[in-house]
Amino acid sequence: MTTLAFDPSADPNLVRRRKIQNVAAASLGRRxxxxxxxxxxxxxxxxxxxxxxxxxxxxxxxxGLPAWNIDFFTQSTTPEGIPGGGVxxxxxxxxxxxxxxxxxxxxIGLLCGLFLAESDGRIAESVRFTADVMTGMxxxxxxxxxxxxxxxxxxxxxxxxxxxxxxxxxxxxxxxAGETAIRGVPHQLSEAALAxxxxxxxxxxRVVVPAAMPGIITGVLLAVARGLGETAPLLLTxxxxxxxxxxxxxxxxxxxxxIYNNSSQPYADxxxxxxxAALLLMVVVLVLSIGSRVLATVLQRERR
Amino acid sequence: xxxxxxxxxxxAVAGAVFVALVAxxxxxxxxxxxxxxxxxxxxxxxxxxxxxxxxxxxxxxxxLGTIETTAIALVFAVPIGLGTALALAYLVPHRLRAGLGxxxxxxxxxxxxxxGLWGLIVLAPLFRDHVEPALTSVLGWTGLFSGxxxxxxxxxxxIILFVMVLPTMVAIxxxxxxxxxxxxxxxxMALGATRWQVLRKVVVPGARTGLLGxxxxxxxxxxxxxxxxxxxxxxxxxxAHSVKSAAATLASLIVNNFGEATGTQLSVLFAAGLVLLxxxxxxxxxxxxxxxxxxxxxxxxxxxx
Numbered sequence: 001m002t003t004l005a006f007d008p009s010a011d012p013n014l015v016r017r018r019k020i021q022n023v024a025a026a027s028l029g030r031r032x033x034x035x036x037x038x039x040x041x042x043x044x045x046x047x048x049x050x051x052x053x054x055x056x057x058x059x060x061x062x063x064g065l066p067a068w069n070i071d072f073f074t075q076s077t078t079p080e081g082i083p084g085g086g087v088x089x090x091x092x093x094x095x096x097x098x099x100x101x102x103x104x105x106x107x108i109g110l111l112c113g114l115f116l117a118e119s120d121g122r123i124a125e126s127v128r129f130t131a132d133v134m135t136g137m138x139x140x141x142x143x144x145x146x147x148x149x150x151x152x153x154x155x156x157x158x159x160x161x162x163x164x165x166x167x168x169x170x171x172x173x174x175x176x177a178g179e180t181a182i183r184g185v186p187h188q189l190s191e192a193a194l195a196x197x198x199x200x201x202x203x204x205x206r207v208v209v210p211a212a213m214p215g216i217i218t219g220v221l222l223a224v225a226r227g228l229g230e231t232a233p234l235l236l237t238x239x240x241x242x243x244x245x246x247x248x249x250x251x252x253x254x255x256x257x258x259i260y261n262n263s264s265q266p267y268a269d270x271x272x273x274x275x276x277a278a279l280l281l282m283v284v285v286l287v288l289s290i291g292s293r294v295l296a297t298v299l300q301r302e303r304r
Numbered sequence: 305x306x307x308x309x310x311x312x313x314x315x316a317v318a319g320a321v322f323v324a325l326v327a328x329x330x331x332x333x334x335x336x337x338x339x340x341x342x343x344x345x346x347x348x349x350x351x352x353x354x355x356x357x358x359x360x361x362x363x364x365x366x367x368l369g370t371i372e373t374t375a376i377a378l379v380f381a382v383p384i385g386l387g388t389a390l391a392l393a394y395l396v397p398h399r400l401r402a403g404l405g406x407x408x409x410x411x412x413x414x415x416x417x418x419x420g421l422w423g424l425i426v427l428a429p430l431f432r433d434h435v436e437p438a439l440t441s442v443l444g445w446t447g448l449f450s451g452x453x454x455x456x457x458x459x460x461x462x463i464i465l466f467v468m469v470l471p472t473m474v475a476i477x478x479x480x481x482x483x484x485x486x487x488x489x490x491x492x493m494a495l496g497a498t499r500w501q502v503l504r505k506v507v508v509p510g511a512r513t514g515l516l517g518x519x520x521x522x523x524x525x526x527x528x529x530x531x532x533x534x535x536x537x538x539x540x541x542x543x544a545h546s547v548k549s550a551a552a553t554l555a556s557l558i559v560n561n562f563g564e565a566t567g568t569q570l571s572v573l574f575a576a577g578l579v580l581l582x583x584x585x586x587x588x589x590x591x592x593x594x595x596x597x598x599x600x601x602x603x604x605x606x607x608x609x
Contacts, residue, residue, distance in 0.1 A: 014490075028496075042395055042503075046465035049474065052413050052467045056422045063425075111318030118315065127319050129592065130326055136521060136588035137581070138528020140555045144577040145329045168325060175322065201311035222413070229415025234341025235559050245341035256417045260531055263421045271425060278418045289413045290377050293406070 064279025067272045075095035076244045077258065077273070085269075087277050089244040093159060093252035094281075097238070098228050100163035100248065105170045106220055107285040112171075113178025113202055113216075128179070131172035142168055143221020150237065157239035165233035170223040178237070181212040214299035223290035225285045231256035255281045330581065336573035343568055349575075353356025353540035365543045367579075369458065369551040369602075370549055371531060372544065374526040376462025376467045381469050381522055388470070389477035392440055405478060410472035420532035423464040428455035428536060435586070436548055450546040456538040459547045464536050465529060467520040476521060476595065517594030524587035528580055530555035554580055 045184060071086045078085030116128050146165030151157055184210050193203045207214070234240075239251040255277050262274035305410070319338075340348075344361060353361030355587045392404055432455030441448040492506045507517070538550025539560050554576045565573055 031498045031501060038500040038504070041397065042387040042391045045384040046391040046396075048384050049388040049470055053471070055426075056414065056419060056467070059422055060418060061427055092351035106575055108318055108321060109420055110314055112322050113483045115315035115319040118312075124319070127323060129589070130323065132592045133585055133588040134326060136522075136524050136531070136591065138559055140528065140530040141333065141577050141581045141584060142329070144533045144574060145332060145335075148332045148574075149328065162544060168329070169323070171322060198310045199311070199412060201314075204311070223412050229413070229417070231415065231417040232555070232559060235531070236562055248311070256415060256531075260423055260535070263424055275425075278421050281415055285413050285415060286410060289410050 012254050019106075027142070035076040039168065040118075050109065054190040060275065060278050060282055063272075063275035064277075067276025070280070072273070072276050077242050079242070085273065087106070087253075087255065087258050087273060087280070089241065090253040090255045090258040090277060091280075092244060093162075093238065093241075094228060094253065094256075096159050096246070096248055097099040097163045097166055097234075097254060101170060102162065102168035102224055102226055105167040105174055105223070109171050109174030109223075110209070110216065111221075112176050113182055114209075116179040117182035125129075128176070131175045135171040135176065138232075139169060140231050140232040143236035146233055146237040154249070157237060157251040159238055159250070159252045162234050162252070162254065163239035164247070165237050166227040166230060169230055171231065173223040173226060174219055176214075177222065181215025181219060182208055185211040185213060208283060210247070214296040217299070218292040221288045221295070225292075226245040226290035228286050229256065229281060231260050235260070249256075255284075305450075308537065314434075316443045333570050333578045333581055337571060337578040339567060340571040340575040345573075347478060348572075352533035352559075354553065356565075356569045356572075359568070361569070362556070363557075363572075363576060365541055365589060366554045366557045366576065368543055369537070370527055370553040371556070372551070373460050373465055373537065373553055374523060375471060375525045376459060376547070377465035378519070378523060379422075380463070380466040381473055381526075382519060384466075385470055385473040385477060385522070386508075388474045388483075389481055392474065392478045392506070393481040394499075394503060405475070408471050408478070409475050412475055416468060416529060416532040417535075419464055419468050420535035423536040425461060425531065426457070427460060429456045429465070431460050440548075443583055448547050449550050453548060454550060455538050457538065457548050457550050461551075461553075462547075463538040464532050465526045467528065469533060470524050472525060473522040476518035477511075477515055480511040480595070482519065483514075483602050487518075505549045513594050517591045520587055520591035520594060524584060524591060526585065527583055530559055535607050550579050 042158045069086075071084045073086055073091070075084060075086040076089040077087065112127070112131075116124055116131075142165050145168070146161050148162035150164050154161070189207050189211060190203050193207045198206070232256055238254060238257070240257045241253045244253045258277040259274045259281065262270040262277070265271065275296050287296050308490060340361070348361045349363045349367075351360070352364045353360040353362045354365060359507070391403065420581055432453050434495040436449070436453035436459070437453070438452070443449055488506050488510060489502055490579055495535060496504065531551050534556035537556055539552050539556060540550035541552055541557075542549075558573050561569065576586045
């Protein structure tokens, strides 16, 4: 009778299992080390990304705030060496360009957004693609377009030419944001209105657009924020103006130009003005961006 | 109000107005750039000498400058952007994710001229006095760092572009990373993969197309950026011999010469704009095709892109 005494060290299965366990433990140890290192690198990248971005904002606030005083907001730019002076002319210009561009672009953009949201054919698809490509177009090319189309044809640099270029940059953003917001409106709403015998135009005006309003407002504010910060197109269309001008058919100043032109001057007071203008522009853009999100959330909540 | 047909007509007209504007945009640049080609031919595009006073309009220094600044920006932006996006999508505690994500999107909205101002006034002296001497002493043997330390130049322009394109890249990458199916992530974890293995073998491959799209969009932005680069690149119309050299890009060439240019020179500047337009169409079309199916389609992501 053979003995049944169990000798673990002789069992080939167990030997193999122990070998596998050893290899696995070594592998796990190695993989854990790799993982730690790689995950650590991800954290370092996050830090490397945050540092310069925080630094930009910190510098603009620290250097810009001292430039803010009554003169800064109420006086026009003075020539270098003459103390005082501000960016009132640039504020007027930026507001003027922003208002004209928004007033013209929002209706067209909204109609285009409705068009994209309500049609699914090949034509709509290519319009949508065109809009997407245009949102990433280098803004200098659109400045050139503004120069060729408006400045040359109307006989000079003007706020209108600037508003045209800025509006053309905002248009595709508003279109796509509008489309996205309108597509988010539940089908049942417009189907119910349709069942009640409403016409398409009435449904759009009374049902779909009001329901999509939070998203539309967010999109418009973001587009405005983007448009106001553009510099290159303005260099080619409004030219800049040291003096306060309300007339939109004349060359005017704008905040981005005040930053651009003053920053490369060798005078401390002009660089100070540039920092102040940068802070103002950044605050405006961030307030618009943050405001759009807050407003969208609030409007969305009210609806429920 | 008015009948369905008229309503649909109105919408179609609005769409047509947009398409017509885009067509006008493209055609007007082509038409205005044509005199440059008809009087100078085509060889000037790749010639080295820019001397408008003597009728020499070589664009090569500017084409190279555009490529070099973008390359410097991408060398930093691709790894750091990917790492940041991975951290934001998978590593940062849940409570902080939304807040940090919004912060990144807001940073994408900071106007480029603000980055340019910061680069010129703050970074340029720092680069001239500390960064460039240090780099030259450590990496001088590569020959990339010859010449004087001036602060402004290719390197600073590339770094500013890196800082500028980073928020765009991170915002889109994070979106495409976050839509990788959670079942796949959990499956990999259940098989005993470490955190990094999950990210490296499941998440990144799953989002590959979208990530490529994000990098492409960032490239497009870097290639076409104008004022921030114009402020920090030093604007020299010569082919750079070192990364510290002052140089110029196609976009900075346009803004810096636009005021004085007339006749052929103006047409040459329009041609440079046309080159940027073609690059813009190619890069953005490619990026959209890549990002289309993966990215979250929210109102804000439209604006960020």
